[in-house]
Amino acid sequence: MEVVPISNFLGSFTKSLKSVQTGIDTLIDILNNVGTSIKIDLDDATFLTKLREEVFDLIVTDPPYRDDVPYVELSDFYYVWLKRALSDTYNGKLAPRFLSEAFFKPIGATFREIRTQWEELAPREVGLNVGRLKHFKGEVANEEDARRYFIDLLYRAFMSMRRVLKDDGSLVTYYAHTDPEAWEELISAGWRAGFRVSAAFPVSTESAERVTARGKAALDTSIVVVWRPGVKGEALWDEVYRDALVAAEERALEMLRAGRTGVDLFVGTLAATLSAVTSREKIVGIDDIGGFVRERAYPAAARGLARAVSRLVGGNEAGEEVRDPGALFYMLAKVLLPWNRRARGRVMDRSTVHIIGFGTGLDDKELTSMKIVEKVGSEFRLLEPRGEERGEFVELLRARELDPSRPVLRSAVDALHLLEYYAATFDVKGFREQYEKLRSVNAVLVDEALRLAKVFSGRLVPSVDPERRLCERVLSYVSGAGTLEGWLGGA
Structure with a gap:
């Protein structure tokens, strides 16, 4: 359906432009009040080469949603036009002007135009895409190869963030994937990089009517996970599971008594479970961390909540779950x-x-x-x-x-x-x-x-x-x- 471009309703050009303007005005006001500046770098998340000596108190990131959206291919639609809008011309050819590192690659004293993001960035995008891997790595690549490639890049990104985060700092991730495997991979990557889950809670971030949700199961809620550095010690898998179950039960009981309900209650319980699981550096007898999260951590959260409900119903006496x-x-x-x-x-x-x-x-x-x-x-x-x-x-x-x-x-x-x-x-x-x-x-x-x-x-x-x-x-x-x-x- 075609609409008048200057229409003023949610999603229209006018309304969207006004939202962007409000956001920019708010950021400017904040910067004027705190008397600081913003630095924007274009960098590779798996290396963060432009951050050498800097360390941070807080990192907030929105990891790529695994196989949900082919970002490189999709954003190339805008890339080719942004390049022309932000570049200059010299002898009839495009030349660097604004944000040149996004559109040109230096070669000695000269530069070469990056024609599309696909050819330059696709192999480095932290995503699971079998077709893309076959194109760049060879026809023999399969689904499992693509999954390992994605997990390796995700782990490298977490390692880079750990390098530039203070020991008492916090990492915050937003994630909204429906496949438990995607969560297993995210938790496993963060854990292996030396992070433990500190807290988690749901936030409505997506429109239920968005085009990308059509024809598939998709979360309208992002799960915000707070991570902190510091994993230590080792334990047997059954010991870790027992700790996770107890942590889930106690957190659930605490939240039930405080009147918490809904998804908040379940995610809060799950966060306590994951915190107990990821606090150890090593779980003896477990090679597949993702499998342990799937087969033990998720059920521990549900069982812990069920036990808490039983205790609440039974007057704090543990009953049959x-x-x-x-x-x-x-x-x-x-x-x-x-x-x-x-x-x-x-x-x-x-x-x-x-x-x-x-x-x-x-x-x-x-x-x-x-x-x-x-x-x-x-x-x-x-x-x-x-x-x-x-x-x-x-x-x-x-x-x-x-x-x-x-x-x-x-x-x-x-x-x-x-x-x-x-x-x-x-x-x-x-x-x-x-x-x-x-x-x-x-x-x-x-x-x-x-x-x-x-x-x-x-x-x-x-x-x-x-x-x-x-x-x-x-x-x-x-x-x-x-x-x-x-x-x-x-x-």
Whole structure:
């Protein structure tokens, strides 16, 4: 759609120009007040050759998003025009004028024009691109070669930053990739370079409607990670995992008591986990750092949060934790996210699904296949009770493809919803009959469902959520056949 260039709306030329002007004015005001100057260097992040003796208190960077955007190829569209706008002419040819090092390469007393960024910078860009690597390194290059090449460049960049950062300084990175492998590589590179994770928190930095997010899962939220120099000592992998689990549980409990919710709560818990993991210089028996982060650090954050929830519900007494991956995702979504009155349930954007999914080992496709979430347009809806009436439960079970007369349990969430359906349909005697039949199908998942019910019947779930009252009824019906502790103890 074509618009009038001078239109004044978000994203228009006029509005964008005004935003740039405001930013420049703000920077000028800051510099006038502090009485200092800004130095801008064009340099290679993997070497930082123009920084010799300088050291810094703070470095803030936005690492390239792995295979997300081919920056060199994309920016060449603007490069060829900027070169002409910022250069001079001599004898009918372009000649250096402004920012000459970006457009010309010195050769003795003369210079050579850099025709495109592609030919000069593509081999050095910190990104994962198989086609590009094949062009520059040979046709035999494959996906694994491209990944190793990317990891090596990322590590070099972290090493360069470590060289110019003070020992008590801080490094801040912004990252918004949905692939856990990308996070494993980022954390591994920083860790190997001598950095430990100090803190992390989510910040909304991306537009959900941006063109680059179309047709793929993408985070609308950047995860800001604060790193500090200083890794020391070594430990066995199981010792590090235990430390990470304890750190996650304590941080989560602290944040829950402070009233923190949502993605903030989960990312804060994950930060405590990563801080414990990256504090050691070496983990004995671990060669694949990325694999350790994927298989141990992410699950430790989710388990730590689950333990903290159990302690909060049980009056600070450690209780049985939820372990089933589907149930863990469902519990975290219920505890972390607010009840949406209009939708009569919980609605998540793709960022939230992926962030919680990191810790439970389930992606949006698996969660959709398990009928724990359903995709509605660009959002995901948690498949949960929207009311307490039997008719509404029939609708939920149909959406979740559950047959109460012939139950097949994929996760503890299935068991929980069937128990709630029985509680909404039968009296205590009828419920007990159905309960025993369900336990004969899979007693482990039924007991896990009761742990979920105990969490959801407490104050961590808002009173407007019908599942809170349904879980209260399930627990009262179960306790009518014996104490809840007795059932769980006999599992």
